[in-house]
Amino acid sequence: MKPFLIPLAICSGLVTGMAHAASTAELTVSGLITPMACTPVLSAGGLVDFGKISQKDLNQATATRLPLKTLTLTVSCNAPGRYALRMRDNRDGTAHVNSEIYYGLGLDTAGNKLGVYSVKFDPKQTVADTFPVTYGTESTTGGVAWRTSNTNPIDIGSRSLLGFTDVVGSTAGPSAIQNLTSTLTLEAVINAKQNLDLSVDTLMDGSATLEVVYL
Incomplete structure (x- = not known):
């Protein structure tokens, strides 16, 4: 038996060393705490009320677009800084x-999806500090790359960043802004009536959180 003891001991040592090397990983936690603080405020407390809608006014086989609604957003910061906006759906799914x-x-009461809404930002209806013209830009890469800035309206997304700049044709992202005011347009669409159970009063229950993302 002795001739086998040394090879077994060496083999065991190699396995132990390899297991030790493969079973460790280094975690680094980083970040930057900034004194910058911005407060977003929506007009009317952020409430958009379409009132009562008769199910007779809804399309049977196609979606029904409701009248456009507008809100005013103001973002006030304690100092000029670079930030972007995104929105999280509180009724996700x-x-x-x-x-x-x-x-x-x-x-609805049967669990059917009632409809959707979108919120559009228009740079032409946006005032930022003393910018002579405000341009919009967005990023789908978490701020790594930015769309060329222009005055086209932008629908705010849940996974994209939306920002503003005073430089046209720029891909550098948002400029530093302290005070911003923008008119938002909300468009709601009700699902086709054939896909819904509207035999009882059905509450439109949209809810979302607008977030300031510091860059």
Whole structure:
């Protein structure tokens, strides 16, 4: 038996060393705490009320677009700084259209998806500090790359960043801004009536959180 003891001991040592090397990983936690603080405020407390809608006014086989609604957003910061906006759906999973720019309106009593809404920012209706002209830009890469800035309206998304700059044609992202005011347009769409149970009063229950992301 002795001739086997040394080879076994060497083999065991090699396995132990390899296991030790493969079973460790280094974790690094980083970040930057900034004194910058911004407060977003929506007009009317952020409430958009379409009132009572008769099910007779809804399309049977196609979606029904409701009248456009507008809100005013103000973002006030304690100092100029670079930031962007994004919106989180508090009714995630209730939108009947799969896209990051559409947010759910809740479910009917049978669990069917009631509809969607979107929120559009228009740089032409946006005032930022003393910028002579405000341009919009967005990033789908978490701020790594930015779309060329222009005055085209932008639908805010749940996975994209939306920002503003005073430089046209720029891919550098948002400029430093302290005070911003923008008119938002909300468009709501109700699912086709044939897909819903509207035999009882059905509450449109959309809810989202607008977030300031510091860059």
